[in-house]
Amino acid sequence: MQGFEWHVPADQLHWKRLQKALPSLRDIGVDRMWIPPGCKGMDASGIGYDVYDLWDLGEFHQKGSRATRWGPKEHLSEMMQTAQDVGIGICWDTILNHKAGADRTETFQATKVNPEDRNAAISPPENISGWVRFDFSGRKGKYSSMKYHHQHFNGVDWNETRKETAIYKIAGARKDWAKDVSDEHGNYDYLMFANLDHTNPEVRADIFKWSEWIGTELPISGMRIDAAKHYSAAFQRDFVNHLRRTTFVGNHDTQPGQSLETIIIPFFKPIAYGLILLRSQGQPCVFYGDLYGLRGGPASLSRPACSGKLPILMQARKLYAYGEQRDYFDKRHCIGFVRYGTVHYSWGLACVISNTVATYKRMYVGVKHMGEEWTDILDWCIETVIIDHRGYGIFPVAAKSISVWVNDKAKGRKSLARPFDTDIYDL
Template sequence: MAEENKIPTEENATMLQAFEWYIPDDHTHWKRLARDIEKYRDIGITALWIPPPCKASSPSGNGYDIYDLWDLGEFDQKGSVPTKWGDKDDLVRLAHNAEKAGVLLYADAVLNHKAAADETERCRVAEVDPENRTRFISDEYEIDGWLGFTFSGRGDKYSSMKWHWEHFSGTDYNAENNKTAIYKILGDFKSWAQSVDNEKGNFDYLMFADIDHSHPDVKKDINDWGIWIAELLSLRGFRFDAVKHFSEEYLKEFITQLKTNVNEDFFFVGEFWKDSLSDMLGYLDRLDGHKFSLFDAPLVYNFSEASKTESFDLRAIFDGTLVQARPISAVTLVMNHDTQPHQALEAPIEGFFKPIAYGLILLRQEGYPCVFWGDLEGISGEYKEEPSCGGQLSDIILARKLYAYGEQDDYFDYPTCLGWVRRGAWDRLNGCAVIVSNAGPGEKRMFVGEEHKGEIWTDVLGWEQGEVHIGEDGNADFKCPATSMAIWVNKDAPGRDQFGKFKPGKGILQGVV
C-alpha cells in the first residue's frame, strides 16, 4: 500500500487525573487548569479527568461528599458560591480552553449518594449488620434521617426535583438520638440494589444518604443532569465513582442516554476498587456492549508490593492485572487520590520505583495510562511531597507522545531487569528502547531494527550517560542505572529538544494570575 493511502498513526492517548486530595481549597483550581492546559497538551496529555465539579457539603469538600448535582459553583449553598475548585464561569472557561487545545474533558460523576441534607425527615428503617447488610439486627422503627434536600439557594433552576426519604435506600445517622448505624430504609418497593458487588452481603450502601436508583424520579433527574453537564462542558467522558456500590442496571441506562443524546463515542471508566481480577472481569462482562473501562487496581497493588520487596521478580509485575487480561478495558495508573499517602486506600510506592512504574504504563502498547497530578505537580498541604521521578515524569509522558509506537518486542528474561523495544510506525519511524531495573545496574542486548544501523542513541532522561551505537544487524547493548530506568532514542530524532522544558509544581506554587 502506498504511504499516501495509509491511515496516519494517531498520537498516543494519555489521561491526567488533574487533581490530588490536598490541593488548597482556594477555589481557583479551574483557573490553574485553564491556564496550564496547553502546557499539558505539549507534553502529551490528551485528556483531563477533572474532580467532581458539583457542590459539596462544604466549601472545602472535594466533591465526593456531594450535595447538589446541578450546582457547579453558581449558587450560594453550603457556605459558598464556588466549589473547592472554583465557580461555574471558571469551569466553563476551562472547558472552552480544553476544547481549543484539543484536550478531552472527563468529569468525575458521584452518583452513589448525597450528603449534607437541608432537613431531617421521618422514615421507617431497620438496622443491618455492617459486615452483612442482608442481615437485620433490629426491629423496624422510625428515625429522623437527614434526607430532605430542598436546594433553597438554587430553587428550581435547571431541576425542580426535591429529594426526600423515598429517594434513598439507606442512611447512617439518626438525628433523634444521635446514633450512627447503617439504616436500611423501608417502604413499598424498597430494597438494596441487587446489581452491586456482593462484598458484605450486599455493598449497595457506602456512605451518607444512599441513592435509590430504582425510583423513576431519581433516574429521570440524574439522566437529565448527565445530558445537561455533558453538553454544557463539551464532555467526552465520565469517570464514575464507587461503581461497585450502585446499580449496574441503572448505570447501563445512564450510559445509553448519553450515547443516544450526546455522543456515541463517549468514554466511560469506573472506579471498581478491588484487588480481584475475576470480580473486575465479571463486572465488565455484565456491562458488555457499553464500551466500559475500569481502573487497574490489581496493577497498583503489584507496583506497591514490587517497590517494597527486595529483588521482586519483575517478570510477574503484570500477573493478575486487568491490563494483562483485558487491555482494551484497562485504565492503568500508579497512584490516585484514594491511594496517595494518608488516604483510606493508601498503597505506598517507594520513590525509586515510580519511574519504573510509569515506564511500564506509559511506554508499552497495552492499556490507557492515567498520570496522577500529585506525581506530576507534587502534593500540597500537611503531607506535602515533591513531584515524583525527580521532576521528570513529564519527560516519560513526552517519550510516549513522540516515540512509543509500533510493534513491541519484550525482553522479560531476567527477574530484576526488563527491557522492551517499540519499533515505530510507518509515519513515526523513531521508536524507542526501554530498560528498567529494580536492583543493580541493568543491561540488555536488544534488536531495534536493521533500518537503524549506524545510528547513535542516547537516554532522553539523561539518567544513563553515554551513547549506544546501533550495529549493522540492528542490535545494541542498552543500559540503565541501578533501581532506575532509561529510555533510549536516536539522538537526532525529532522532538529531542523538547525534553526538560516542563517545570513541575508551578501550578500550585506560583498561584493563579
C-alpha cells in the same frame, strides 16, 4: 491525566490552576484529563464526593459558598474552553450513589442492619428521623424542580432522634438494597450519607435529565462513575446506554492518608510510569500529585515524583511510543522492550529497566538504524549507544532505574530537556 489530589488548596482557584497548566500538559502528551467532582458538595471546602446538588456547578449560593472548592462556574467554563482549544478532552467525575448535606430531616420507618452484613436486620422497623430532605433553595428550581424526600433513598447512617450513628435500611413497598452490587459486607449497596434508590422513577428521571444537561452545559468528553461497585449494575448499564443515546464518548484514593493508601518506593515510580506510558497496552493515567507534588503531607512528597522526569516520560509517549512492540523479559531483574515506530512516527525507542544492580540488555531496533547514536532521554545513563550493522544495540541501565533510549537526532529529542513548569500554585 488525573487533574487533582486530596490536598489541593481549598482556595477556589483550581479551575484557574488547571487552565494555566493545560498548554504545557498538551505539549508533554496529555490528551484527556480527569477533573475532580465539580458539583456543589455539603461543605464548601470538600473534595466533592459529598455531593449535595448535581445541578450546581458553582453558580448558586448554597452550603455557605457560591463557588465549589475548585472555583466558580465561570472559571470552570473558561478552563473547559481552553481545554477544547488545545485539544485536551475533559472527563467528568460523576457522583450518583448518594447525596449529603440535606436541608431538613424527615420521619420515616427504617430497620437497623448489621454493618458487617447489611442483609441482616438487628432491630425491628422503627420510626427514625433522617437527613433526607433536599430543597436546593439557593437554586430556586433553575434547571430542575426536583426535590428529594425519604422515598428517594434506601438507606441512611444517622438517626437524628437518638443522635445515633448506624446503618438503617429505609422501609417501604419495593424498598431493598440493590441485588446486583458488590457482595462485600453481605451487600455493598450502602456506602455513605443518604443512599439513592436507583429503582425510584423520579430519581432515575432526574439523573438521566442531568446527564443530558451536563453534556450541553460543558464540552466534556467522558465520565468517570464514582463508587461503581456500590450501586446497581443494571442502573449503570441503563445510565451508560442513555448517555450513548444522547452525546458522550467514553487516583487520589491511593495517596498517603487516604482509604486505599499505597506507598510506592520512590525508585520504582519512574519504572512504573515508564511501563504504563511507553508500552502498547492500556490507556495510562498520570496523577496530578506525581506531576506537581502533593500538598498537606511529608515534605519529601511535596516535590514532583520521578525526580522531575515524569514530563519527559509523558512527552516520550507522544513522540516515540508507537508501532510494534518486542519484549525482552528474559531475565528476572532486568527487562526491556522496543517500540519499532510506524510510517508516520518512525523513530521508535528502546527501554531497559533494572530493579537491582546496574546492567545492560542487547536488543534489536532494526537495521534501518545501523550506525545511529542513541542516548538516554532521562540522562540517567550518559553513555552513547551505537547501533551495529545487524540493527542491535547494547543498552545500559543504572541500578534500580529505567533508561529510555532514542536516536540522538530524533524529532523532538532536544525539546525533552526543556524545563516543565511545576509551580502551578503561582497564579
